[in-house]
Amino acid sequence: MKQLYGVIGCPVHHSLSPLMHNGVFQQLGIEAYYHAFHVEKDQLPAAIQGLKALGIAGANVTIPHKTAVMPLLDEIDEMAQRIGAVNTIVNENGRLIGYNTDGPGFVRALCEETKTVIKGKRILLVGAGGAARGIYFALASEQAARIDICNRTRSTATQLIEEADVSIDSSVYSIEEAEKHLDEYEIIINTTPVGLYPNVEAMPLSLDRLEADTVVSDIIYNPLETKWLQEARQKRAIVQNGVGMFIYQGALAFEKWTGIFPDVKRMKQIVIQQLG
Numbered sequence: 001m002k003q004l005y006g007v008i009g010c011p012v013h014h015s016l017s018p019l020m021h022n023g024v025f026q027q028l029g030i031e032a033y034y035h036a037f038h039v040e041k042d043q044l045p046a047a048i049q050g051l052k053a054l055g056i057a058g059a060n061v062t063i064p065h066k067t068a069v070m071p072l073l074d075e076i077d078e079m080a081q082r083i084g085a086v087n088t089i090v091n092e093n094g095r096l097i098g099y100n101t102d103g104p105g106f107v108r109a110l111c112e113e114t115k116t117v118i119k120g121k122r123i124l125l126v127g128a129g130g131a132a133r134g135i136y137f138a139l140a141s142e143q144a145a146r147i148d149i150c151n152r153t154r155s156t157a158t159q160l161i162e163e164a165d166v167s168i169d170s171s172v173y174s175i176e177e178a179e180k181h182l183d184e185y186e187i188i189i190n191t192t193p194v195g196l197y198p199n200v201e202a203m204p205l206s207l208d209r210l211e212a213d214t215v216v217s218d219i220i221y222n223p224l225e226t227k228w229l230q231e232a233r234q235k236r237a238i239v240q241n242g243v244g245m246f247i248y249q250g251a252l253a254f255e256k257w258t259g260i261f262p263d264v265k266r267m268k269q270i271v272i273q274q275l276g
């Protein structure tokens with residue numbers, strides 16, 4: 001019998017996850033189907049009960065449900081608990097277990113695609129929202145030397161670091177302060193939506209002081225290469241767009257569901273073809 005999977009979100013109609021997961025199920029000859037489920041906020045508890053009742057084998061959870069879903073699950077993995085968000089559910093014989101593969105997916109993509117190790121690196125995160133939080137924890141668990149955060153609203157960054165309570169050196173800066181000592185970082189990551197379509201001219205942080213060979217990553221993938229990344233490339237940085245994070249969060253979820261780490265190259269082909 002076909003196993004069923006899906007993504008729960010609102011809106012979810014433009015999600016690339018069904019195409020990506022169905023593509024690898026097919027490639028591996030696994031009898032399974034992945035569907036996009038549009039679920040409004042007030043329907044989330046019913047939808048989660050529905051997963052159990054219908055025996056759906058696993059799901060991804062996306063905006064706006066990543067935090068609200070947590071009390072509805074039977075168990076939450078430690079990393080997801082610390083991040084405060086769940087993006088992957090595994091149905092283990094009727095028990096729903098929540099995981100977060102966004103932060104770990106980002107880190108895995110960064111390491112594989114830019115051939116970088118995190119251990120000992122000086123890292124700057126731009127932004128302090130949900131995405132930054134997942135990435136901060138995942139980087140901290142890889143023993144970065146320091147992870148500083150700059151954000152439009154300074155207090156949000158301070159709060160993120162205080163709540164995280166991990167034993168890693170971290171300072172908070174305004175965007176302007178960070179721009180002045182950009183050359184101190186080996187890895188710089190934009191976690192904000194600044195530069196996202198249609199506001200493609202916007203820049204999250206000036207790259208005037210960027211050194212060549214710095215790793216510069218943007219979690220945005222629409223456009224595929226933001227103006228910010230283009231400028232970093234011109235300055236001979238090692239650049240990475242947001243496709244990698246999307247692919248690897250999906251690949252890590254797929255591995256939790258099936259025990260198989262899928263062909264990320266194939267997943268990337270599918271996604272890039274669609275983004276065109």
Ligand code: ATR
Pocket residue numbers: 126127128129130131132151152153156191192193194
């Ligand atoms: P998410 O929580 O999903 O990561 P978000 O809430 O849209 O995304 O924003 C994430 C980060 O992008 C936040 O740090 C936010 O800054 P504030 O804390 O000051 O709100 C930052 N951000 C969003 N829009 C921005 C903008 N136009 N300029 C600068 N920073 C912005």
